[in-house]
Amino acid sequence: MQFKELGLSETVLAALAAKGYTDATPIQAQSIPALLEGRDLLGIAQTGTGKTAAFMLPSIDRLIASGKRPQPRGCRMLVLAPTRELAAQIADNAKHYASGTGLRIATVFGGTSVHKNKTDLARGVDILVATPGRLVDLLDQHFLILLGIEILVLDEADQMLDLGFIHALRRIVKELPTKRQSLFFSATMPKTIRELASQFIHNPVEVKVTPVATTAERVEQFVTYVTQAEKQALLTMQLRNPEIDRALIFTRTKHGADRVVRLLAGNGIAANAIHGNKSQPQRERALGEFRSGKVKLMVATDIAARGIDVSGVSHVFNFELPNVPEQYVHRIGRTARAGADGIAISYCADDERPYLKDIERLTRQKLTVQPLPENFTAESDKIKSTRSPMPVSRDEQNGRNGRAQQHGQGRRGDGQPARGGRGGPRSDAPRSGEPRRQEGAGHAGAGAGAGRGPGAPKRKFQARPAGGGQGRPAGGGNRGQGGGAGRAR
Numbered sequence: 001m002q003f004k005e006l007g008l009s010e011t012v013l014a015a016l017a018a019k020g021y022t023d024a025t026p027i028q029a030q031s032i033p034a035l036l037e038g039r040d041l042l043g044i045a046q047t048g049t050g051k052t053a054a055f056m057l058p059s060i061d062r063l064i065a066s067g068k069r070p071q072p073r074g075c076r077m078l079v080l081a082p083t084r085e086l087a088a089q090i091a092d093n094a095k096h097y098a099s100g101t102g103l104r105i106a107t108v109f110g111g112t113s114v115h116k117n118k119t120d121l122a123r124g125v126d127i128l129v130a131t132p133g134r135l136v137d138l139l140d141q142h143f144l145i146l147l148g149i150e151i152l153v154l155d156e157a158d159q160m161l162d163l164g165f166i167h168a169l170r171r172i173v174k175e176l177p178t179k180r181q182s183l184f185f186s187a188t189m190p191k192t193i194r195e196l197a198s199q200f201i202h203n204p205v206e207v208k209v210t211p212v213a214t215t216a217e218r219v220e221q222f223v224t225y226v227t228q229a230e231k232q233a234l235l236t237m238q239l240r241n242p243e244i245d246r247a248l249i250f251t252r253t254k255h256g257a258d259r260v261v262r263l264l265a266g267n268g269i270a271a272n273a274i275h276g277n278k279s280q281p282q283r284e285r286a287l288g289e290f291r292s293g294k295v296k297l298m299v300a301t302d303i304a305a306r307g308i309d310v311s312g313v314s315h316v317f318n319f320e321l322p323n324v325p326e327q328y329v330h331r332i333g334r335t336a337r338a339g340a341d342g343i344a345i346s347y348c349a350d351d352e353r354p355y356l357k358d359i360e361r362l363t364r365q366k367l368t369v370q371p372l373p374e375n376f377t378a379e380s381d382k383i384k385s386t387r388s389p390m391p392v393s394r395d396e397q398n399g400r401n402g403r404a405q406q407h408g409q410g411r412r413g414d415g416q417p418a419r420g421g422r423g424g425p426r427s428d429a430p431r432s433g434e435p436r437r438q439e440g441a442g443h444a445g446a447g448a449g450a451g452r453g454p455g456a457p458k459r460k461f462q463a464r465p466a467g468g469g470q471g472r473p474a475g476g477g478n479r480g481q482g483g484g485a486g487r488a489r
Helices: 008-016 026-037 051-066 083-099 112-122 132-139 157-162 166-173 191-199 229-238 253-265 280-292 325-332 350-363 376-386 394-406
Strands: 041-042 075-080 103-107 127-129 151-155 179-188 203-206 221-227 248-249 272-274 297-298 315-318 340-347
Touching: 008 051, 008 083, 026 041, 026 051, 026 203, 041 051, 051 075, 051 127, 051 151, 051 179, 075 083, 083 103, 083 127, 083 280, 103 112, 103 132, 112 127, 112 132, 112 253, 127 132, 127 151, 132 166, 132 229, 151 157, 157 179, 157 191, 229 253, 229 340, 229 376, 253 272, 253 297, 272 280, 280 297, 325 340, 340 350
Parallel strands: 041 179, 041 203, 075 127, 075 151, 103 127, 151 179, 221 340, 248 297, 248 315, 272 297, 315 340
Antiparallel strands: none
8 A cells, every 4th residue: 555545644745755655564554544533553563564654654744733832841742762772763764754844853862961952842842752761850850841742652662661661651641641642562562561551542443464473574583502602603603604794693681792792803703782881972883883884793682672773684693592582573673674584593502492482482483493513613613712812891891890799709800809999898918018007006107207108097087176276186196296296287
């Protein structure tokens, strides 16, 4: 079905034509007519099927038709997304679809300037795309008013509700008007998430273009059984395949992502990492280099699986299987987008076999077993022996130090003694070249006319007695006393 058959305005159709879009995807064809009527909607579709256009195109038409203006510090349409990358991507698409309409569009998410957010919102905006955390911060500071909301959209609703955003959403919904249009879109919708969604939407039209949690039909899915210790060598071997145009590599932890990047660099393979510990400029730079093809490999955690919309991703590697099977759907959905083919390769260690069973049960598909290469042992040894030692990143070092302190270890992650910080033990050993303080001495330098030595502990503050510039009472260990009067003031 073509967009011109769905009832969209000529202004929106012109913006679509400028981007070369004429045919609607199934989720768009089924959603747009109901949304133009003002109905609430629960849309279930796999990633890469055009959910953003499905809710943004009819919403733009409704905002134009209502003829209202946003109030200062307010907005008319609020789109909530779980990640910064997804929020930025939605806003970029909205600007293209709304070109020529005069609608103002802004983003609000962590890692950006709060002052700029306040400046953008000062006059009010028509469409605001935000992550829940920063939005709640602005609400608490009274720099945002949501009473003028006409349309509320939750993109990737299962992620929003299932991974800790439920309390922020309830805080946000309290500020919204009762009369509004609410839209939920997601690739997966488990029963528990559906029950939570019922608290926010009323009598919705349900659009389901594929069975719940099925994976992209054009993705070839493989699994290789390998030990945890050999995963890095196997990944290094497979990434040398010249058929890989762009590849995403998924790990379960942030530090695991950094470690994969570091070890790949030791074998001469360039990759970038993107996860929650990276600053916003670092994340934008890594994503920009991946989109442009300057760096063909991206190592990411699951939080980034929802926000990476890059065409030309030929391979997805599950370096570690997700412990939540729905995440597998989102991971491999980063490839085979816009009708292209894709390949997903998962590495499964012995302790991950239960995760694999959950994934196959959810997707109702059996992954094809791909055996290890014939010369894997010899090649693995060669890769390990030729790997150049790479310095530990500051983020990874800080993580090691933190884990060492949590476990009560007295050494840092690099093997050096931990510093005696707050709560940490102080060493009684003298520093190099420094005399040991005598037992019972008031302080280093007492009786010698010297100042307090660098290794001596600070004394507790004592108020000076009234009556002039005399030193502290004798026996108090006064600095520089030397048995006589105190220092002149």
